[in-house]
Amino acid sequence: MDVDKQLFEVFAFHGALLLVKTCIMSFLTARQRFAKNIFISREDRLNKKTKIGTGLNDDIERVRRAHQNDIENIFPFFTLGFLYLFTNPALSTATTVFRIFSGARIAHSIVYLLEVPQPARVIAFMIGNLANVFLGFQVLTFFKNSM
């Protein structure tokens, strides 16, 4: 049950990179909230013009959707990728999958926030999701006798 040190380091780098990226989405949402003066709870009111609610402005909702999509994809990647480390993968294969996932998810955020026309976002999403499913099936195959 040993993990290759070099493999772990590549995983740690990409895992941390994507999780920091996800945390930054909170600040991008906050920035939009201050710019639009629309907040989410009544105690957040800055002045008389502040609106309170969700779904009032698409620029705010866009950042929130991108953030939610990160939660749905980057969090499972971390756990599936971690289990994958224990399946004795080739370092080159694993590194390639981790880099592809990183690239796809960073592209996904940029494409979503800058409203790049489709199918850019679908492609970025699909690459990330298929990487997750790939990692998951590798783990399931490897540990299939431990159901």
Added chain:
Amino acid sequence: MDVDKQLFEVFAFHGALLLVKTCIMSFLTARQRFAKNIFISREDRLNKKTKIGTGLNDDIERVRRAHQNDIENIFPFFTLGFLYLFTNPALSTATTVFRIFSGARIAHSIVYLLEVPQPARVIAFMIGNLANVFLGFQVLTFFKNSM
């Protein structure tokens, strides 16, 4: 700080199974979006009849709610279960808890998506959530001197 190999393998199998299940929810949402021609961002528009927005169709929202419930329960399970591995649990106890959680969460998705009458969903949810709380309390008790 050693983890039993067999125990880890059971955990890895069920962890990967549930995370892949969670990732598949994205595809089920997409399927509903194409079927209903309702999307979430204006650049997703397929044709003139495409509607853009959230909350417009309950079949779509139902998959999204099931997905969110997975996030709220399966992601904590992975981390609590992982910490639990380090509390020297009996293999049979741990295996039973992991299998019960797996079964409850797969049942939860099926029950939610097929709109099985209550209390089916409440029961599936409660079993999963109590399994998480059980794992959490085992970890907290074991490491209580490390606050």
Added chain:
Amino acid sequence: MDVDKQLFEVFAFHGALLLVKTCIMSFLTARQRFAKNIFISREDRLNKKTKIGTGLNDDIERVRRAHQNDIENIFPFFTLGFLYLFTNPALSTATTVFRIFSGARIAHSIVYLLEVPQPARVIAFMIGNLANVFLGFQVLTFFKNSM
């Protein structure tokens, strides 16, 4: 690639504490739903007066927002904190960061649910988020040659 036992134990305690706290949010939402007789799916209907939908009551939505904020912050903390264990941090520094994060997130929930006036929630949120970013940058710096 060894982790200090004592360090791991402190991490395990705070990780489990915060994840159990997050799981409890589901029960607090359910409590509000029963109190207000407002549920989320049509099969949840208790009686003729039951309302079905989202956004109908701010007490319910408030718990859900607090829960979502936990997901956005506590889940990344667990993974970033775990990777941080492998960067040979000083035990005292790591313990301090974990305790600060724990305190900030427990304060965040209390402040949000009791509707304490701002800037209490912003401060609790910022401390937690900056702790995450700190952990992330420590990991990225340590593993920067493993891109």
